[in-house]
Amino acid sequence: MAPKPVKILAVDDVPDNLFILESILSDVDHYKLDCVSNGKAALNYVSQQMPDLILLDVMMPGMDGYEVTRRIRENKDLPYIPVLLVTAHDQSSLSEGLDSGADDFIRKPFDIDELMARVRSLLRLKHSLDEQAEMLKQRDDFVARLTHDLRTPLVAANRMLRLTLDGVFGKPPEEMEEAITGVISNNDNLLNMTNTLLQVYRHEAGQKKIVRSPLSAYNLSKDIVQELRPLAEEKGLSLEITSAEPVSENEDPYRTEGDIIELRRLITNLVGNAIKFTDTGSIVVRLSLRENNADEHESDGESGSPSNPQSDSQSDSQSHSQSHSRSSSQSKSTAGNVTKSKKTIDIAVEDSGMGIAPDVKEQIFAWFYQGDHMRAGSGLGLHLSKRIAEMHQGTLAVKSEVGKGSTFTLSLPRS
Numbered sequence: 001m002a003p004k005p006v007k008i009l010a011v012d013d014v015p016d017n018l019f020i021l022e023s024i025l026s027d028v029d030h031y032k033l034d035c036v037s038n039g040k041a042a043l044n045y046v047s048q049q050m051p052d053l054i055l056l057d058v059m060m061p062g063m064d065g066y067e068v069t070r071r072i073r074e075n076k077d078l079p080y081i082p083v084l085l086v087t088a089h090d091q092s093s094l095s096e097g098l099d100s101g102a103d104d105f106i107r108k109p110f111d112i113d114e115l116m117a118r119v120r121s122l123l124r125l126k127h128s129l130d131e132q133a134e135m136l137k138q139r140d141d142f143v144a145r146l147t148h149d150l151r152t153p154l155v156a157a158n159r160m161l162r163l164t165l166d167g168v169f170g171k172p173p174e175e176m177e178e179a180i181t182g183v184i185s186n187n188d189n190l191l192n193m194t195n196t197l198l199q200v201y202r203h204e205a206g207q208k209k210i211v212r213s214p215l216s217a218y219n220l221s222k223d224i225v226q227e228l229r230p231l232a233e234e235k236g237l238s239l240e241i242t243s244a245e246p247v248s249e250n251e252d253p254y255r256t257e258g259d260i261i262e263l264r265r266l267i268t269n270l271v272g273n274a275i276k277f278t279d280t281g282s283i284v285v286r287l288s289l290r291e292n293n294a295d296e297h298e299s300d301g302e303s304g305s306p307s308n309p310q311s312d313s314q315s316d317s318q319s320h321s322q323s324h325s326r327s328s329s330q331s332k333s334t335a336g337n338v339t340k341s342k343k344t345i346d347i348a349v350e351d352s353g354m355g356i357a358p359d360v361k362e363q364i365f366a367w368f369y370q371g372d373h374m375r376a377g378s379g380l381g382l383h384l385s386k387r388i389a390e391m392h393q394g395t396l397a398v399k400s401e402v403g404k405g406s407t408f409t410l411s412l413p414r415s
Contacts, residue, residue: 003030006123007049010035011042011068012057012086021055024112025119039063043071051081053122058087058097066100073101080129082122086110140201147198154191158184199265200384210259210391217263217345217412218247218254221285224267232275237283239275244288254287254345257415258392266388266396267347269381270408274351278405281352289414292344348409356400364398385410 008031010021018035025031034049036042039060045051054072058065069083085097088108097105103125104118161184164172172180218241225241232239245253267285274283356364365386382396389396393413400406 006031006053007051008033008053008055008119009042009045009049009051010055011037011039011060011065012055013037013060014057017057017086024115039065039068042068046072046078046081047075050079052126053119054081054083055119056083056085056102058085058089058093065102066096069097069100069102079133080126082126084118084122143197144201147194147201150194151191151198154187154194158187158191161187196381196384200387210262212257212259214255214257214415215260215263216252216254217256217347218243218252218287220260220264221267221287221347224264224271225285228268228271228275231272232283235275235279237275237278237281239271239283239285241285242287244286253289253414255415256345256412258412259388262388263392263412266385266410267349269385270349270410273381273408274349274353274406278351278353281405283349283351286346286348286350288346288348290344290346290411292342292413343414345412345414346409347412348407350405350407352405355402355404356398356406357402361398361400365396 008025010018010025010033012018012021012035015037018037022033022035025033034045034051036045040063042054042056046054056065056068065085065087069085072078072081072083082104083102085094085102085105086108087093087097087105094105103122106115106118161180163169165177165180165184222241225239229239243254247254271283271285364382366383386396389410389412395409395411397409397411398406399409
């Protein structure tokens, strides 16, 4: 079986250097070499042709090799493309090249065997990462098909079971009614998990688009509190909402822009988790405004454990701020980015539940992370919530102390 053709791009402003590279690489039948003479032409080529490897001279007029490398790495629409820097400079310049995103380097004048060895090594790396990306894509596609196929029979089964409860097929005995009610409840839980998994896949695959419109964060939170209050009251818990700023029909300081469906999903998940993990006491949703410090940055609280290797390698996590409702002794994890807005809306969901251990708190936003207690869920809800916050240029932070409860704070830019 013939080797798959390999497309290599050589970038150098000296024609003789390009001729030498062409002479060397042309000896390999499945290598196809294209040459350009400047950085701008290289970027145009990469955006259209997607080479498997780039041999890039450092010193070129106009845009040098470092800048070309940086721009390639900053383009999130590009797949991974190995960059081999060709340089005649000292060690400090090599460090700069590697910091800009280059994968390897070779000094001029280079040895032919060394050049070929480095080319083969980077192509093996490219092949390995491409295979990994393809496996991840196949996995995600399988999960998407599976969740979609599971929804249909679950919805159909619940419809028939509810018709049975309504007596459409004759009044069932009381014991059977209890059994059917239990089956419906379990089906609903499985359906919710399936829907969440499908939403996570859409976010991870980049298929989820945010439909922005003006909305009131206070009114949205108030609606969710009213909807979930019966669940809290079933457990003997109080569920309230408070605002640090006066809110009226004519004046609402909590106006923002976002996808109301996705933000409803996020806040509902936070309040629902608070109810789930609180046995006694209260849950309070607190809204407040905060002056945003555009220069403030924090870590994302995931301790370097990526939830998705492909997506996390392409993103930088930043986070912010203090929540207004817990003491400064409580530790915090944060995920996302706050936009440079004059003021930020904080929506803090505070509970008096069991709290979160420090080692667990560093992992709770990870994909499929589950706690080791009996109430652990699918490990998808907080990961999805984090993604929704990020897509709104916001953050999702947690402060917690074991035995004293937790506060999850969603921060959104105020419009």
